[in-house]
Amino acid sequence: MTDAGLKGEERTDLAQESATDLLTAADVPWNLVIWNDPVNLMSYVSYVFQSYFGYSEAKSNKLMLEVHRKGRSIVAYGGKEQVEQHAVAMHGYGLWATVEKASSSGDGQGRKGGSRG
Amino acid sequence: METAKDGRAVRVAKAFKYGLKGITGYLEPTERELLRGLVDDVISMLEPQSSADEDPLTALIGLDMNVREPSDRALLRLLPNVMKNDGAASLEFRQLTERSLRETKIGALRATAMGLDRNDLVLTPEEARLWSMAFNDVRLVLAERLDIRDEADADHVHAMQDWSQADDVESYLALVYNFTTWLQESLVQAMMASMDRKG
Numbered sequence: 001m002t003d004a005g006l007k008g009e010e011r012t013d014l015a016q017e018s019a020t021d022l023l024t025a026a027d028v029p030w031n032l033v034i035w036n037d038p039v040n041l042m043s044y045v046s047y048v049f050q051s052y053f054g055y056s057e058a059k060s061n062k063l064m065l066e067v068h069r070k071g072r073s074i075v076a077y078g079g080k081e082q083v084e085q086h087a088v089a090m091h092g093y094g095l096w097a098t099v100e101k102a103s104s105s106g107d108g109q110g111r112k113g114g115s116r117g
Numbered sequence: 118m119e120t121a122k123d124g125r126a127v128r129v130a131k132a133f134k135y136g137l138k139g140i141t142g143y144l145e146p147t148e149r150e151l152l153r154g155l156v157d158d159v160i161s162m163l164e165p166q167s168s169a170d171e172d173p174l175t176a177l178i179g180l181d182m183n184v185r186e187p188s189d190r191a192l193l194r195l196l197p198n199v200m201k202n203d204g205a206a207s208l209e210f211r212q213l214t215e216r217s218l219r220e221t222k223i224g225a226l227r228a229t230a231m232g233l234d235r236n237d238l239v240l241t242p243e244e245a246r247l248w249s250m251a252f253n254d255v256r257l258v259l260a261e262r263l264d265i266r267d268e269a270d271a272d273h274v275h276a277m278q279d280w281s282q283a284d285d286v287e288s289y290l291a292l293v294y295n296f297t298t299w300l301q302e303s304l305v306q307a308m309m310a311s312m313d314r315k316g
Contacts, residue, residue, distance in 0.1 A: 033201075038271040039260040041298070042118045043305045044253060050312065051246070068118045087199050088214050092221045094253035096194075098201045 029102040030083040032076040036067050037096050048093045049075060077102060132303035135310040140245045142238040149233045155255045156230045162192055163219045181216045191261035195254055225250040245308050252301035259294040
């Protein structure tokens with residue numbers, strides 16, 4: 001038995017809380033980066049963002065389009081271990097994910113918030 | 118990424134859809150046979166080679182100290198490096214996680230192979246999730262074999278829609294790729310519809 005909609009709301013809150021908790025620690029934040037590739041379906045990438053991270057459809061589509069148009073997008077951030085765990089989950093889904101230190105991002109994307117415009 | 122065009126390559130299968138019975142689909146025996154073959158191929162690529170000098174304790178807890186970055190491009194796409202420009206850190210991470218990642222993928226692929234045993238398909242939400250992962254891995258491997266490197270390559274492969282033109286291995290692979298793409302797209306749409314309905 002599932003209640004996907006309600007679960008999605010709860011998971012969004014939890015994801016935000018835990019990311020915030022981790023950032024208050026004296027820990028350098030890490031980013032989870034998803035890279036574009038010519039194979040993965042846009043619908044599937046959005047589905048993965050919705051179902052795994054519990055992001056809304058609108059947020060998932062926005063991140064997906066950013067991957068598609070800009071070649072990459074930071075879709076989550078947090079402590080290193082947490083972000084690495086996300087990366088393995090993304091690899092399980094077949095998405096091309098890497099982790100990077102927030103400050104090491106070459107294009108100024110390495111800051112809190114994940115999905116800037 | 119790509120947007121799925123239609124599935125003109127094969128007309129017999131029916132798109133997955135979400136309805137009263139859940140997520141349902143229909144595949145002909147030849148299509149199921151084809152998909153099972155593809156899934157089995159990916160499983161055999163992912164099955165870890167256990168080496169004779171492996172430490173049984175580290176193996177038991179899922180570590181693999183002998184693991185290396187895959188030399189096969191398709192396998193590297195399935196099991197990518199976790200850091201863009203740090204081979205040493207990526208290798209260390211691989212030692213800790215690659216075995217379990219292979220097992221996750223093999224699990225999804227096996228569940229799909231087992232479910233391909235009847236024409237009328239009825240998938241639970243969890244089965245649908247595993248099938249969508251398996252189809253994705255099959256497509257990633259086919260795409261490497263077809264040398265799809267960018268969106269232009271993908272468009273070129275998409276143009277191949279007529280089975281009567283399948284006169285060489287590459288065009289046959291392209292048709293199989295397009296069929297799997299169409300099938301995965303319809304499955305994801307059905308999964309999204311089921312999420313909407315429950316939300």
